[in-house]
Amino acid sequence: xxxxxxxxxxxxxxxxxxxxxxxxxxxxxxxxxxxxxxxxxxxxxxxxxxxxxxxxxxxxxxxxxxxxxxxxxxxxxxxxxxxxxxxxxxxxxxxxxxxxxxxxxxxxxxxxxxxxxxxxxxxxxxxxxxxxxxxxxxxxxxxxxxxxxxxxxxxxxxxxxxxxxxxxxxxxxxxxxxxxxxxxxxxxxxxxxxxxxxxxxxxxxxxxxxxxxxxxxxxxxxxxxxxxxxxxxxxxxxxxxxxxxxxxxxxxxxxxxxxxxxxxxxxxxxxxxxxxxxxxxxxxxxxxx
Ligand code: HEM
Numbered sequence: 001x002x003x004x005x006x007x008x009x010x011x012x013x014x015x016x017x018x019x020x021x022x023x024x025x026x027x028x029x030x031x032x033x034x035x036x037x038x039x040x041x042x043x044x045x046x047x048x049x050x051x052x053x054x055x056x057x058x059x060x061x062x063x064x065x066x067x068x069x070x071x072x073x074x075x076x077x078x079x080x081x082x083x084x085x086x087x088x089x090x091x092x093x094x095x096x097x098x099x100x101x102x103x104x105x106x107x108x109x110x111x112x113x114x115x116x117x118x119x120x121x122x123x124x125x126x127x128x129x130x131x132x133x134x135x136x137x138x139x140x141x142x143x144x145x146x147x148x149x150x151x152x153x154x155x156x157x158x159x160x161x162x163x164x165x166x167x168x169x170x171x172x173x174x175x176x177x178x179x180x181x182x183x184x185x186x187x188x189x190x191x192x193x194x195x196x197x198x199x200x201x202x203x204x205x206x207x208x209x210x211x212x213x214x215x216x217x218x219x220x221x222x223x224x225x226x227x228x229x230x231x232x233x234x235x236x237x238x239x240x241x242x243x244x245x246x247x248x249x250x251x252x253x254x255x256x257x258x259x260x261x262x263x264x265x266x267x268x269x270x271x272x273x274x275x276x277x278x279x280x281x282x283x284x285x286x287x288x289x
Contacts, residue, residue: 001096003028005273011182035091039084047080094234096275097157098241104155105147105246107282108203110257111266115205116250119143123251129289133247135240144247146205148239152191152215152224154203159188159276161226187223188276196221215239253286 008024010017020026046062049055057063062083069078078086109116122143127133138145164183169176177183192200198207213219216235217227225232232238249255257266261283269279 001092001275002273003031004092005275007272032088035088036084039087039091040080043080043083090234093232094238096277097234098238100275100277101148101151101155101157101238101242102245103278103282104276105151105242106249106255106284107266107268107278108151108154109147109250110255110282110284111263111268112203113263115147115203116255119147119250123247127251133244133251135244138240138243138247141243141247142209143205144243144250146208148242148246149208149213149215149222150203150205153197153222154191154201155270155276156187156191156224157275158224159186160184160274161187161223162230185223190221190223249286251289253288255284255286258283258285 003024006022006024009021010019010024043062043066046066050057050063050066057067065078065083065086066080069080069083109119122141123133126140127137161184164185166177166179166181166183169179171177190196194200213222215222215224217223217225217231220227225235225238257263267278267280271277271279
């Protein structure tokens with residue numbers, strides 16, 4: 001992901017694109033090749049196991065896709081090469097985005113201990129100390145949901161979404177976007193626009209309490225996962241995972257920053273790249289409750 005997000009001269013001067021002067025495409029091919037080899041190995045192992053008579057299906061995603069591949073009556077066919085590339089897509093799109101959103105949420109809570117206490121109290125009240133958080137609890141946890149929305153607003157995992165290309169000349173607000181132009185949507189700036197948000201640089205989950213705004217593509221001020229027919233297909237999984245992981249981290253541990261860092265001094269600098277990551281990884285110490 002880091003390599004793919006490096007500023008590439010070819011993006012600014014398309015005529016230089018094919019020359020790959022910085023070697024970005026060459027290095028990316030190498031990284032992608034390694035990941036594809038790894039998935040290829042996993043698929044080959046599974047196919048070998050599936051041939052054995054004693055094999056009991058796990059019904060996981062790989063088993064399901066391989067079974068679809070065997071079914072000639074289906075319209076959509078999946079062969080191991082297709083599965084390998086599908087896994088690459090999901091792996092690239094789903095790991096850094098989810099991990100960095102969780103890291104930013106934890107960093108904001110450690111920088112704002114009063115919000116952390118509020119989230120902990122909500123979990124204690126709704127789930128009860130010592131009880132595990134379940135997916136079905138998420139609708140009963142408005143403050144936890146508000147924390148994630150506020151994290152998406154300030155720290156969108158893909159701050160410029162994914163690049164688009166105008167299919168035709170389009171006029172928007174008096175500006176002409178010519179056919180073929182690359183269009184980037186600056187979600188980071190929208191999330192901090194004082195014309196839309198009060199006190200935009202502060203972490204205030206409360207702004208989402210009692211508000212209908214969510215990040216599922218219906219409110220253009222918060223399109224963390226994009227919108228429309230190319231909206232992130234991993235959104236339902238990402239939202240479930242993030243609520244479950246963040247809620248469990250808050251519910252099961254007391255947290256403090258390492259090396260005695262004062263909350264207000266926590267470094268929140270961002271690193272340049274496709275995915276918005278913390279420049280300095282968050283160092284925090286959990287104590288089981
Ligand atoms: C916090 C977590 C995530 C965020 C913020 C996020 C955000 C996005 C965004 C903004 C897009 C581009 C949408 C557009 O073009 O308008 C996208 C595309 C995509 N995401 Fe996610 N995503 C996340 C997690 C995941 C997960 C967990 C998966 C899969 C396991 C996933 C799979 C994909 C794929 C395959 C695409 C490309 C879809 C296409 O080209 O049509 N994402 N995501």
